[in-house]
Amino acid sequence: FVPDEALSGALATAAKRGVEVTLIIPKKVDSFLVQHASQAYYQELLEAGVNIALFKGGLLHAKTVVIDDDYCLFGTVNIDMRSFYLNMEVSLAIYTPQMVAQIADAQATYLQNCRLLSLTEWQQRSSYARLFDNVVRLFSPLL
DSSP states (O other): OOOOHHHHHHHHHHHHTTOOOEEEEESSOSOHHHHHHHHTTHHHHHHHTOEEEEEOSSOOOOEEEEETTTEEEEESOOSSHIIIIISOOOEEEEOOHHHHHHHHHHHHHHHHTEEEEOHHHHHTSOHHHHHHHHHHHTTGGGO
16 A cells, blocks of 8 residues: 555545545555555554554455445555556446445455554654655655
8 A cells, every 4th residue: 555645635535524434454565665655654644534454364465445335446456656557457346236245345354354553553653663664655656
């Protein structure tokens, strides 16, 4: 999860409007730099009221979005410029109630194997860790 500014802003704005926004992110990822670039966004998202759930069951690579139990997206897109323009990845928009329910059930199962990250916990990290994440964030468009 390395969003561009538009996506991180949209998630934060939705949460501030009272929309329940929960990101399920693997606790450990297979790229050191991607993990730190991702973590650089946590502070602003947590401050906005976004729930960040750290998945403990391994590398979770699913990209799913469920909106109001009526609509979902399912696919390979990381929702970044690289996925859209370089890798030509795709997502499927699903409106069928049964399929949307299945994706929502899968997300609920993932959440059972997660730990919610709190803003207080995140703010207790060392200054060095925060600095390192933010330096790596500068390179996030390339990741």
